[in-house]
Amino acid sequence: MNAETACALTARDYKSDLKPVWCPGCGDFSILMAITMAMADVGRPPEEVAVISGIGCSSRVPAYTSCYGFHGVHGRALPLATGLKLSRPDLLVIAAGGDGDGYSIGGNHFMHACRRNVDLTYIVMDNQVYGMTKGQPSPTTPPEWDSALVPGGTGLSPFHPLVIALAAGANFVARTFSGDAKGTAQTIVEAINHPGFSLIEILSPCVTFRPEEREWAKQVHPASVDATEDRARAARRVLTDDGFNTGILYRGNRAPYQPAFKPDDAAKVDFEAEFLP
Amino acid sequence: MNAAEKPGNRETLLAHAYAIENEAAERYQDLADQMYACNNTEVGDLFAKLAEIEAKHAAELSLEHGAARTPMAAADYAWGNLESPEAIPFGEMHYLIQPHQALTLALAAEERALAFYTDVVNQAPTDDLRNLAEEFVLEEAEHVALVREWLQRYPEPEHDWDTDDDPPVQP
């Protein structure tokens, strides 16, 4: 990090002029703040950062930053981010979105992004519901959650993103809570600085369709143990915790996947030419 | 300086004061924008007014004391990983919030800032630091009084204040 640039940039420099249209009280506001604080701390100027998302309330986040961004197709944040990072390794690439986007329609991409271990940071704003489409259950919704759209609940076991990330090969795994914006910002910084694929699962209340999630503020607690480098131990911990432990769970040491970049690659030059005026 | 330690000299107090006022101004403005986005203009206007007051205070600090020129590392602020005392947490908001509720949240925020400066006065190791902190206590006490006065103009919300005739979740 260039010390002069780092001093000069503040969180405000990473905010766009667009005003978020999230519901007041939504956890995503604090996560946006955490992302901009983390960016200022890392110190890469906005034009060297790309924020890539799919579709959902949470996936609106690229538009609210001043970085380059791409608001892609539902569930496809990770393939877009992967392609970008492989062709432009000089950029800092952040993928972001919701539990529906990342674990449901994007579930397959999620597993393989962990497996490929490209140097990306993936921020999932998990509210255990599809917010944008008005409250359908997502893969992380508890089985007993009863609502007009799922009378009696789904009865289905929730997907366990952290365990799946560990099993599939992610190199950094953490859980934070949106209400702890500064702690979340620090974790994002650590994730960015850690090589390879980093998952940060952020519990982010959807106050409109899951108003009971406002109570998460009282339920979250920092994990009583430090991050481990042992994948199996991390998986055991997270399988047996109450789902509200926060902190960095796992720091691995797999080498990231980054094939050598060949600027004279003919296919790429042809492809780029299609987009140039 | 460890997190949770109160500022112990003039420079660190100024950095804390600037952070408190600046973050409060930004937060009030963000909350005003949230309220405008969901057409709650009455509360939006109140938050916008509070943002203006806090921004003025931050600008004065910067002008009179050069506070903006003494930024510190995030970990060195006395509130550590918590929000600075005068910022209303985002999670407290509701799109149908009424002026009385908004001002109650603002009052709590202003009182937290007042308590912060009062603690600095009580623990100040030098007269110079105590005098400066007392200035901030007086200023913050004015804000508390102002919000209290505004609060009296608005009735407490009815029990069904959050009833929406077009609710997001259909029963």
Ligand SMILES: Cc1ncc(C[n+]2csc(CCOP(=O)(O)OP(=O)(O)O)c2C)c(N)n1
């Ligand atoms: C291909 C496709 N299928 C379905 C949808 C409808 N859709 C839009 S957002 C969304 C789910 C959003 O949930 P999540 O990703 O958890 O984000 P949130 O809104 O909760 O932040 C769905 C199913 C879509 N836009 N495109």
Ligand code: SF4
């Ligand atoms: S519907 Fe839920 S997730 Fe979407 S903006 Fe509102 S509170 Fe946030």
